[in-house]
Amino acid sequence: MFCAATATAQRTALPDSGRFLLYLWYKPVGEETYTVTRQGGQRLIDVRFQYEDRGTRVPMESRLELSDRFALRSFTLTGKPGRFSVINDSFSTKGEGLSLTRGGRTTVQKSTRKVFPHYTSAPASLYLFLVKYWEASGRPASIYSIPDGTPVRIAHAGVDSFSRNGKTLVLHRYRMERERFLVRYLWLDADGALAGIAAGFLSTINAKYSDLLHEFRTRTARYTLLEFPVPQPENSLVIRNARLVDIETGTVTGNAVIHIQRGVIAWAGPASEAPVIRKGKTLDAAGGTVLPGLWDMHQHYNSAVLGPALIGMGITSVRDCANQDDFLALVKRSIDQGESIGPQIYRAGLIDGSGPNMLGTVAANSPAEGREAVRRYHRAGYDQIKVYNSVKPAVLGAICAEARALRLPVVGHVPRGMSVGAVLDSGMTGLSHINNVMAGFDIDSSSYTIDYAKPVNAALLARLKATGAVIDPTCVFLELARRPLAADIRALYPDVDTWPRFMATDIRTYGSPADTIAKYRFGRRQPLYGATLLRMLRAGIPVVAGTDLQPFPGYPLYRELELYVQGGFTPLEALETATSIPARVMGSKAGTLRAGATADIIIVEGDPLTRIGDLRRVRWVIRGGQLYDAPRLRRALGFGR
Template structure:
């Protein structure tokens, strides 16, 4: 886009702000889930209400604010609840040039000095408020309160739904610039993504051109980063003097060399036996730890997850639910190298219908519809289906049988009104989330698990089901006998049951100070609110889940690690929790490398550093077989023979350097 056109777009939107009322539709995966109402017609005050339902969860925020002539907040008042239904109350005001703010996790003050206050839990409309203020700001740049800085770029005009909208990108809020569409008069036109969109009702069925324009912008940025951050050695790669970890026997070979040609490993030998590698580039490991690439078996890929995965040594992953168009294109870009990301295996979600159905268009009510959905996923290269909570129990065996006929694995949430035992007996190969194992012991007392009860009832009762109880021992033996795999996502439950709402999410304390400020703020206050009288039960819930995890592992139940949370960094903590449960660190590394490759049927190419395998490896500055926390010390990542510098990737997504880094 030319500078002249960009300047014209900026100038066009500095016009005085609109004064009108409107109602937007909240779309999750294209399905209406709530509304946002904005009323700017009451003097200088703006009033907004934002609410949506996502499987019984979802924000409900009522907010009022006033702005100065530059479009910056002078006052802000917000109240309601956050996604997990914890209370939200937020206050901001500028008095005599001093800005003061208070919310559940923050309070402070600072000279206003032309800065823009970004609330912790605002309605989506506030992104439009920020964009309009940036349009007026010198250099389209504003300091943010409590911390950070935002900038704005213009990316062209698109006509959709009978109106012209201008695409802008706000940088400084997330790992990647956030898109927003503005009307010609500066009014918020739409906030669009493949997962969650906020649009006027008139635009709800006209999002394709907006999404296509955003994709073009995103893809150009991704391709540029891939060119800048991925390096292919000329003539091959020879890694020398490495300590090579083998997950097959948990051994570590000292002073070992690994020769890579193209995307595969061709030879491994002691340093002295591999003296001449021809024209291969030499990477001296200086005695550091070299291991197979990590797996994250529970992700939902968006714009930045691939970058965060590679920066943290995750070279293989499994997506457990996504859209059925943009996601496929993203995986194709990962594969052809035009976007940085791991090798991804796809699991397609299928749910039933109703108010509490999951965020997917693939919803079925009949056996014919169930078969058609499975066939679609099989025809599009998926490896697995994920059955979700609103599936009718009688359809679950139909889905499983058809998936197995088509060569797909079967996993998921245990549907409501079924037990985990019934789910496995119906054909499930795998369970997502350890809470569904706990819920098996509460069945049939707890049958409705589409809502928050699937968390709350576990928090209330987990401590009662210790591994020595007969029904627990019997069910563990049942899972072992059925070769059931478990994707436990332990970090999710540590955060829900034992997090301090005024503290950073557990496991991210060290990395959080380096993250973009608004990302860092999102890591606070994600725990379930604890009902009065339930403090002891909630406090004991997560230790009880760790004890159950250890018992499952000791009995031989296959465990594979996944996060369902912040990519890369959260996986490291997931592995730390396995060690905290009592699993030996070297065994944890096997669980994170070889075991998922075997479960997913790709061990021929992945999971071990050996001749013929993909050159997917992680060089670690430490020894995670002794201290699993060393898994965080990723020095170099290799995927398919290409080299990646984790710190360079972090810089590209706005993450500050590691302490002591040069």
């Protein structure tokens, strides 16, 4: 009995203060602290959280009033959970009443459930306090999250050992799930203090255990990967009754047959001409539209659970545009070896220059450092090099020369102080974010239009084509970051209420204040982006669809293609940017439905050639010959509720 009481006391013990280091992509960027003040049997906890992301301060402050058993009395959270989001929440409980204020709107409801604040990227201290409440409450099956009311399930998942300076450190591992897509692992030490949580790009590590950052990150990935076993591959799969689209010509074949053998398309065409196929699983497409699997050419693969989500959305290939190298290598290897679910991952290794706006951990401040960084990525098997904003002109030239010798394309941002023409002259062959490209055009400031026949504009278009530059616009990222915060998000994402609740809550925090939108005329930029991209595409300049919005898998890619169509693309042209063009750019055998192609295929209930939005109705996904029931996979992750 004494031992049991001691163990319980340890689990509910809370140090009176805590200090955590914040790491963004393994780079130290700030800190989080909390302090506890006891008042008449209650705890008043003040949390301060601040880091800097590429020159932008991201501060938050929170105050919790908890009972001695950690039950919530009141809570406030104000500040910025990210560069492009804003939060201002407060809650209070009294008896069976719960008052919630979000963005100035207050609702009062009756609730007898156990409730506690729970956010995706808010201060990690909240996770610690929630574990304490769960332990003090007798480990209930679930505790309901505030603000969106979804159940949070917590489990003591085991004890892990870590080697430190010749000694063994034992930490308690907890698993926390708030909807299937949002799983977190966190570690507590013997004193009941939070040791670390490293679920995404932003990691929170107790200052005493900063040396375990990489261990926490990779162990989180391993545990998460085990939760999504891969189905047995189909050695022979026959799709019948399909509406087959040749993405390169737009030709549609009704009542088609596709035969897949060992992950490769063996035959595709009219049923009347199909060879006799004696063995294999048969899938009835029920008149659905069959397309190549989709590509997202601007992803940042931040979680192992992202793989099943992307497959469920019909995204079978991604280009990762900079990441935490050891984490991504672990995830990619697991997918490639058939151990876990996910898309084909192509990697672009990030290089930046030192300074307050640096992104990542690989800095090149001299030509020699630039060349060596390229060689390291080449040895690690990367597909491309990505440069960021702080790379100096001479360093960029060295990076491009070394990469060209190793046959690695160089893509990315237009570094500060350089022009579009200058980066093309340096040897870059891929440009990210349409706003970076637009800086090279002479735009009429009064009408906010472009005269493409003007010599400077015509010369830029010709230069882009001559260099083979590939444009990765991420229009959807810009649209979300610049939308009015007060606007209804359903105007952009009409199905947002079917997403996991935490995700629907998070996306509503993205946007800009009305005065910022008016000052920079954001409302007039999006139509110009679409018109310019159409001009590029039809001039023979490759455009590849990407999102840069990994917190919201799938739906932003659909929206990206909708924006292209709104800009004048035909639905077929929009589909090409997410299928055949990226496959060609990356040297992949996917991207078409012709014999010999990799069998990355989606079957859509609807006709995206008429209504591009029908891509939201992906019914079946085939990834390298493995068949997935897409709605079932999405539902398992909390989509389609």
